[in-house]
């Protein structure tokens with residue numbers, strides 16, 4: 001039986017199944033990337049809800065695992081060399097789970113690097129820019145009189161959607177026929193932009209038909225349907 005007692009986070013979120021991967025998350029776009037990957041691979045895991053309304057992400061127990069106070073984070077009791085491994089940052093977790101499961105990452109070196117390139121494109125571009133659109137369009141920033149910050153992030157988000165559109169205009173998924181962690185990183189954010197952030201009109205989403213097609217295909221996957229509600233908010 002794996003012993004996770006060295007990880008203070010397990011005091012606030014006790015492991016009922018310490019032999020399984022422990023997921024600390026909330027079904028936000030970054031959280032859904034990892035719950036999707038876990039559902040798609042079939043790796044055994046145990047989800048734990050990190051609540052923002054009670055600031056769980058700022059608790060000493062959570063910070064002991066991720067000093068950056070953000071979900072998602074995991075502990076794999078059987079990491080490299082059979083030793084427990086704690087990880088935060090959704091991109092790093094996706095790569096780790098792809099390597100662990102040998103799934104959703106091309107096996108050839110060039111395909112692997114290209115997939116990583118698109119994961120980085122999401123992590124450095126799509127996530128941060130779409131997130132700013134959310135702030136300036138839907139949340140506190142919507143009341144700012146000066147619309148230049150909003151317009152800047154909308155323009156950048158449209159540009160990024162254009163890059164995705166071009167990539168998807170000749171491919172089923174970002175990497176071609178193969179559905180990979182690049183798709184799992186990207187589409188939860190596209191969904192959020194046009195859904196929760198209600199920015200579809202603002203970014204003229206109808207001008208990106210291939211992004212829409214791939215988004216719909218992503219959302220139709222049974223693993224994604226399940227992942228969107230993991231960990232269940234109670």
Ligand SMILES: N[C@@H](CCC(=O)N[C@@H](CS)C(=O)NCC(=O)O)C(=O)O
Nearest residue numbers: 028029030069070071072089090091
């Ligand atoms: N780069 C990080 C970003 C994670 C992130 O921004 N998580 C948000 C939810 S989507 C969060 O935990 N926010 C809580 C906070 O900032 O206090 C990743 O991809 O894992």
